Amino acid sequence: MAKDALLSSLLTGSGGAVDCVEPEKGKLGDMAYWPTVTTKDQIPDWLRDNDYIVGGHPMPTYSYRRVPWFRDNRPCSVHVCLGFSRPPPHQRRQASLWLFNRRSCICFGLSTTFHTLRSHSYKVHHSWGKMDILGICVLALGAGSSMTFYAFYCRPVVQRVYWGLNLFSALAAAVVLFDSGGGGSKMRTLRGGVFTLLALSALLPFFHTASLMGWSRARDEIGAVWYLAEGMSLLLGVGLFVSRVPERLKPGSFDILGHSHQLFHICAIIGGAFHVATLVVGYNYRRMHPSC
Structure with missing residues (x-):
């Protein structure tokens, strides 16, 4: 046949x-x-x-009508964003929250599209795989730049230096991962390493400002506790993604639910929620203390 x-x-x-x-x-x-x-x-x-x-x-479906409707081991997470709940804010202090919200929508939207269409065909799989990587880099840029905005609110020169570093890190990550083909089990360690470096580059402005103002002020002014929680959540997700735990410990038991890729997505969503909490602390402090 x-x-x-x-x-x-x-x-x-x-x-x-x-x-x-x-x-x-x-x-x-x-x-x-x-x-x-x-x-x-x-x-x-x-x-x-x-x-x-x-x-x-x-299996490859070669049909856009069929790929979303059968149950397989794709990440079963639902990405919810409220990016279009209200018009863009006009106040400068709100812009950081608004931009991170939009970049989160881009990241999770591209991720959802890739994981929905990945079984269509070879060409569609790799094209949208690169868009998925691009979305992660956009989110990393949004996380780092929004944190830097509040961390160095009164130091505009340092603020712009870190924004440049965030942009360079995101572009470098995109170039490296695009060149690797954007997928495959052999590239898992490379992707995990690049994601870790992206997260660390976004943590640099936090450690810098915390060393300048001390832990107590960093907690009250920029939400240091939430930012550390975000970093731990993202690093945990990357660690599970690279090590392929728990499915490595019991192959076949986590085929549909509970495998490392799904846990990676869950950690990313939790990390995003922690980041929003961080920005809310920074925004509220600057709303109450607008002058440096």
Whole structure:
């Protein structure tokens, strides 16, 4: 049968043109015979991201209508953003909150689109995989620059230096990860390392200002407690993502729910909530103390 021949070609392919072959339509029409969810040994190389997840892998659908509707091991997180709840603020002190909100919407929107369409085809998978990486870099830029705004509110020169560092780090991360192809299990450690460096670059202005004003003032003026909680949440998520825990400890038990990629997304959302709490502390302090 055509289906069996095509599946055999996918199993023997090495990730080149064979892996990108589009299935022919059978007599049932509209590719209705094409399998949706299978084991790791039956998917093409470009969809194989984690060898410790045994089942629940999506097969290529080559259809935008079908990819969102079957249950597989994609991250089951729902990204909610309130980016369009009100018109843009006009006060300078509110701009930092507003910009981070918008950049979060960009990041989570691109991430949701990638994880929804990743099983469409080789070309769509890698194109949207790069958009997913771009979204992460945009969010990292938004987190670092918004924190710097309140941390060095009275030091505009230092503020701009750190903004430049945040921009350079985000662009460098995007270039490195784009060049790596944007995905695959072999690039997992590289991606994790780049994400860690992005997080550390965003932490630099916090440590700098905390050393200048002391812990007590940093806690009250820029929400230091929340910012540290954000950093710990993001580093935990990256650590789970790179180490592939818990599925590494018990392969097959976390195929659909609870694997490291989902936990990474959950940690990212929690970290974003902590960052909003940090900015709210900074905004409230500057609203009460507008002058330096």
